[in-house]
Amino acid sequence: MVRKALLAGLVALCLVIPTVAQSVGDYLDVYIVKVKPEKAADFEALARKIADANRKNHGDQWLAMESVYGENNTYVFVSSRQSYADLDKAQDSFMGAMNKAYGKDMSQKMLNEWNNYIAGARSEFRKRRWDLSRKAPSDPAAYVKFIGESRVLRTTAVHVRPGKIAEFEALLKDLKEAGEKAESTPPVLVSQVIEGGKGTVFYISGLRSGLDGFDKNPTAREILGEEGYKKYLRDVSETVENTDSMIYRYSAELSSPPEQLIAVAPDFWNPKPVVAAKAAKPKSPVETAAQKQKQ
Numbered sequence: 001m002v003r004k005a006l007l008a009g010l011v012a013l014c015l016v017i018p019t020v021a022q023s024v025g026d027y028l029d030v031y032i033v034k035v036k037p038e039k040a041a042d043f044e045a046l047a048r049k050i051a052d053a054n055r056k057n058h059g060d061q062w063l064a065m066e067s068v069y070g071e072n073n074t075y076v077f078v079s080s081r082q083s084y085a086d087l088d089k090a091q092d093s094f095m096g097a098m099n100k101a102y103g104k105d106m107s108q109k110m111l112n113e114w115n116n117y118i119a120g121a122r123s124e125f126r127k128r129r130w131d132l133s134r135k136a137p138s139d140p141a142a143y144v145k146f147i148g149e150s151r152v153l154r155t156t157a158v159h160v161r162p163g164k165i166a167e168f169e170a171l172l173k174d175l176k177e178a179g180e181k182a183e184s185t186p187p188v189l190v191s192q193v194i195e196g197g198k199g200t201v202f203y204i205s206g207l208r209s210g211l212d213g214f215d216k217n218p219t220a221r222e223i224l225g226e227e228g229y230k231k232y233l234r235d236v237s238e239t240v241e242n243t244d245s246m247i248y249r250y251s252a253e254l255s256s257p258p259e260q261l262i263a264v265a266p267d268f269w270n271p272k273p274v275v276a277a278k279a280a281k282p283k284s285p286v287e288t289a290a291q292k293q294k295q
Contacts, residue, residue, distance in 0.1 A: 025080030028126040028191055029087065031062075035073040039117040046113055047075070047254045050098065054256040059097025060090045063261075064254035065153060068211075070246030073119075075254070087125075125195035126203065132172040132190040134179045146187065148264025150207035150250065154214060157244040160200040164239040168202070171235045178223050185218050199241070211247070 035043045047064070054060055060079065067074040079090060098107040130136060137143035160168045172190065179185040186206060193201040208214060221229040252269050262269040 025082050025086075026128055027081040027083070027086075028124075028128065029079040029081045029090065030124045030126060031077040031121065032124070033075045033077070033121045034071065034119045035075060035117060036119050037073055040073055043075075043114075043117040044254065046110060046117065049102075050110065050114075051254050051256045053101035054094060054097045057097035057100045058093070059256065060094040061256050061258050063147075063257055064251045065248035066251050066254075068152070068247045068249050070244075070248075074246075075251075076248060077254075081125075084125075123196050124193050126191040127194050129190040129192050129202070132169060132176060132202075134176045134188040135185065136187055136189060144260050145264055146207065148261045148269065149209055151209055151268075152211055152213070152247060152249050153205055153207050154245070154247045155203050155205040157246075158202045158204060159241040159243065160202065161239055161241045162199070165200055167235065168239040171232065171239060172202075172204075174228070175220065175223065175232070178225075178228065179218075182218060182223055185223060186213070 051064070062077045062079040065076045065078070067076075081087065081090070095107070098110070101107075102110065137146045158168075176188075179188070186208075189205045189207070191203045191205070193203070206214070206217075220232055224232055252271050255269070257269050
């Protein structure tokens with residue numbers, strides 16, 4: 001009876017993961033930009049124009065984030081992809097939207113300006129590791145709702161020692177199994193860099209509706225228990241080379257999100273354009289003279 005129940009659960013999990021992956025994409029196309037501090041305002045103004053062009057002209061889709069803790073003036077643009085083939089399609093969609101909105105020459109000028117505003121950039125192509133993620137949304141609608149209601153993301157890049165991938169994956173599976181048994185543990189999403197990285201890098205990410213969502217989260221010690229935690233520390237020391245941690249805040253104005261996600265929280269993901277204050281009409285010499293006489 002127990003064996004049948006376990007088998008049924010395994011079959012259900014195998015059905016859920018492909019369904020979510022097919023809907024939201026099995027890969028993450030990530031573009032990380034370091035902006036020159038003195039050019040931050042110019043960069044954001046340009047990024048808003050680019051996002052607006054893609055929103056209005058059925059271009060590429062992405063979610064933008066700005067660093068809160070970690071490297072300052074860092075922006076991340078994340079797109080979901082189904083396959084490698086989607087990368088070429090996305091580029092065509094992006095340029096098609098830009099050219100339609102601004103024309104070919106102006107689009108190229110804007111992209112040149114972009115390069116003048118940044119100190120450096122890199123691209124990563126990551127594979128979602130649903131098998132290592134904890135309490136991931138179980139269906140496409142739940143996933144879209146989860147992302148749409150999120151406002152901040154904390155992510156840790158884990159650099160794995162050479163030859164220790166299997167051991168590190170086993171560590172994450174143990175943590176996932178223990179974490180899913182506890183009611184108070186929040187979802188954790190795991191992805192692995194497969195293009196554009198140095199060595200073996202996993203990203204372990206938690207999304208929240210606000211920074212207060214990171215308060216009073218269960219620790220690894222609480223999830224695993226004393227004995228499990230000792231094993232966890234030993235395994236980490238043997239498999240992990242180093243880690244980098246960042247907290248980002250989502251920027252709706254710099255994003256070009258899909259319609260389904262906008263529908264979750266339209267007030268946030270579809271912000272109203274900022275209307276510039278109307279400049280005061282300059283006074284004529286006659287009006288100026290009349291005002292002086294009154295004084």
